[in-house]
Amino acid sequence: MSKETSVTACCLIIGNEVLSGRTKDANLGWLAERLTDMGIRMAEARVIPDDEEIIINVINEVRVKYSYVFTTGGIGPTHDDITSLCVAKAFGVEIYRNPEAKALLESFIPVERLNEARLKMADIPVGSTLIGNPVSKAPGFKMENVYVMAGVPSIMRSMFKGFSGELIGGKKMLSIAVACYLPEGSIAEPLTKIQNLYSNVEIGSYPFFRSGNFGCTLISRGTDMEELEQVAEKIREMIISLDGDPINEDLVTPVDGDTEKDY
Amino acid sequence: MSKETSVTACCLIIGNEVLSGRTKDANLGWLAERLTDMGIRMAEARVIPDDEEIIINVINEVRVKYSYVFTTGGIGPTHDDITSLCVAKAFGVEIYRNPEAKALLESFIPVERLNEARLKMADIPVGSTLIGNPVSKAPGFKMENVYVMAGVPSIMRSMFKGFSGELIGGKKMLSIAVACYLPEGSIAEPLTKIQNLYSNVEIGSYPFFRSGNFGCTLISRGTDMEELEQVAEKIREMIISLDGDPINEDLVTPVDGDTEKDY
Numbered sequence: 001m002s003k004e005t006s007v008t009a010c011c012l013i014i015g016n017e018v019l020s021g022r023t024k025d026a027n028l029g030w031l032a033e034r035l036t037d038m039g040i041r042m043a044e045a046r047v048i049p050d051d052e053e054i055i056i057n058v059i060n061e062v063r064v065k066y067s068y069v070f071t072t073g074g075i076g077p078t079h080d081d082i083t084s085l086c087v088a089k090a091f092g093v094e095i096y097r098n099p100e101a102k103a104l105l106e107s108f109i110p111v112e113r114l115n116e117a118r119l120k121m122a123d124i125p126v127g128s129t130l131i132g133n134p135v136s137k138a139p140g141f142k143m144e145n146v147y148v149m150a151g152v153p154s155i156m157r158s159m160f161k162g163f164s165g166e167l168i169g170g171k172k173m174l175s176i177a178v179a180c181y182l183p184e185g186s187i188a189e190p191l192t193k194i195q196n197l198y199s200n201v202e203i204g205s206y207p208f209f210r211s212g213n214f215g216c217t218l219i220s221r222g223t224d225m226e227e228l229e230q231v232a233e234k235i236r237e238m239i240i241s242l243d244g245d246p247i248n249e250d251l252v253t254p255v256d257g258d259t260e261k262d263y
Numbered sequence: 264m265s266k267e268t269s270v271t272a273c274c275l276i277i278g279n280e281v282l283s284g285r286t287k288d289a290n291l292g293w294l295a296e297r298l299t300d301m302g303i304r305m306a307e308a309r310v311i312p313d314d315e316e317i318i319i320n321v322i323n324e325v326r327v328k329y330s331y332v333f334t335t336g337g338i339g340p341t342h343d344d345i346t347s348l349c350v351a352k353a354f355g356v357e358i359y360r361n362p363e364a365k366a367l368l369e370s371f372i373p374v375e376r377l378n379e380a381r382l383k384m385a386d387i388p389v390g391s392t393l394i395g396n397p398v399s400k401a402p403g404f405k406m407e408n409v410y411v412m413a414g415v416p417s418i419m420r421s422m423f424k425g426f427s428g429e430l431i432g433g434k435k436m437l438s439i440a441v442a443c444y445l446p447e448g449s450i451a452e453p454l455t456k457i458q459n460l461y462s463n464v465e466i467g468s469y470p471f472f473r474s475g476n477f478g479c480t481l482i483s484r485g486t487d488m489e490e491l492e493q494v495a496e497k498i499r500e501m502i503i504s505l506d507g508d509p510i511n512e513d514l515v516t517p518v519d520g521d522t523e524k525d526y
Contacts, residue, residue, distance in 0.1 A: 016465070016467055017467055017469055017482070018291075018292075018295070018308075019295055019304075019305045019306070019307070019308065020295060020296075020299045020305070020436070020484070021292055021293075021294075021295030021296030021297075021298070021299050021305075022296075022438075022469075022482065023469065024292040025291070025292065028281075028288070028310070029281075029284055029287040029288065030284075031284075032281070032282055032283060032284030033283075033284030033285075034284075035284070036283045036284050041282075042282045042283070042284075043282070043312065044282075044309065044310065044311055044312075045281075045282065045309065045310040046307065046308065046309045046310075047291070047307065047308040047309075048307055049306065049307075050467075076447050076451075076468070076470060077447050077448040077451040078447055078450070078451045078454060078455070078468035079451070079454065079455040079458050079466075079468075080466070080467050080468060081468075109448070113448065113449065115448065115449075115451075115452060116452065117447075117448055117451030117452050117455075118448035118451070120451075121448075135472075136477070152470060152471075152472065154472065173283070175285075184339050184340050184341055184380075185340045185372070185376065185378065185380050185381035185384075186376065186378075187341070188340040188341045188342070188378075188380030188381070188383075189378060189379065189380050191341060191342065192341070192342040192380075195342050202279070203342075203343070204279055204280055204313075204343050205339070205341040205342075205343060205344075206280055206285075206286065207339060207415060208415075209398075209415065209417065214399075219280070219285065221283070
């Protein structure tokens with residue numbers, strides 16, 4: 001990771017169901033792309049269980065280490081939804097029933113169905129502010145630099161889009177990708193030489209296996225586009241010198257789930 | 264998580280490309296399912312960057328905390344592949360060129376292409392044993408309780424299948440899933456009462472939004488199938504008492520990428 005992007009984030013995926021493999025996380029990759037686009041470097045992500053002690057300890061560890069912490073999961077109405085309580089305990093504050101959150105639930109849920117379990121979704125830590133939920137109203141919340149969101153991907157995404165305008169990113173990380181059907185082992189040595197010439201650029205090599213052929217995508221990342229273009233040109237020259245064809249991959253938009261292809 | 268499954272694991276997904284969002288991890292969910300099936304509880308997973316200090320520190324933190332550690336990524340031939348070296352440093356041992364690993368590479372790669380970068384893939388920590396790679400030969404390795412695998416999903420899976428027979432699991436975690444088209448908020452209170460009756464069973468509630476309807480899947484997990492059946496029956500009775508229809512989900516096999524549906 002280039003040292004130039006000093007605004008950092010940690011994502012915490014909270015939920016036994018992800019650790020058991022029953023639910024496949026779809027939030028991490030989505031958040032990673034958005035944060036990168038905003039000049040925020042995701043420095044770490046963790047998947048942790050619905051365990052009070054663990055959630056509290058991890059939140060207290062990462063909230064002082066990174067600029068932002070984003071959590072997903074555990075803010076629903078059932079007994080295994082303990083994230084809000086844990087965030088309050090991590091900050092040493094009480095949980096209270098937020099009137100604005102309660103009004104939001106009342107506007108969405110008929111009064112005869114607004115039981116105590118559903119009202120629990122209006123309980124947030126003292127000192128936190130609400131995060132809107134356009135999908136099903138029950139809000140998330142922000143406590144200092146910790147953003148607490150739902151685990152259901154459609155809801156998490158709508159919450160993030162709502163507050164992302166207030167996040168302050170660093171210099172935006174730019175990238176140029178050049179692919180080729182040469183195996184990594186053939187380009188490793190000349191690529192190291194190029195890397196050694198440009199300390200401000202981080203060159204990553206990502207092998208793939210497509211339609212029966214080994215190849216790799218070489219991605220140059222940094223904050224100075226002019227320098228990145230120099231590096232990409234050197235990479236293209238290197239590929240040609242090894243009898244390969246450089247393929248410009250900038251027009252390929254990565255999509256969720258497009259994983260095997262990316263390797 | 265039920266406390267009965269005492270054999271634990273931590274998965275480390277190593278790679279800047281996952282944290283930047285360019286590559287979507289496909290290894291965590293696959294490993295989680297396999298480990299659960301073997302009676303090994305994945306207690307934590309982390310995505311960390313290709314950073315020597317971080318990799319060393321995290322490996323040393325988790326290898327004493329959990330029964331098994333599984334890493335993916337960073338064992339290829341390029342300059343950004345530093346996992347093997349970091350594992351050696353974490354254990355305080357040297358890296359050496361393993362003759363068996365070198366022979367494997369020689370059997371697969373023509374001699375004129377077997378350059379120093381490719382040979383680097385035969386360098387493993389002193390005291391480690393090889394993990395076979397049926398796809399592209401370059402091996403992973405096992406150092407005490409740390410299993411070091413490739414990041415490319417097809418290779419990681421073939422490596423895991425090769426050694427998984429030697430892993431010793433605890434009591435196998437069993438589960439029964441019952442779904443319904445009732446929103447979580449309606450079942451939360453009676454579900455808590457059921458949970459409170461069965462301390463050896465962990466009941467999880469996983470909300471979903473399918474074809475325009477809110478619902479949830481209620482999963483009972485534990486090691487005693489007879490007790491799980493009692494709990495599932497109580498959950499079905501609860502759903503019926505709320506004018507819902509219990510849906511047996513045991514025949515639904517979760518597939519990779521089937522994420523939104525699971526919520």
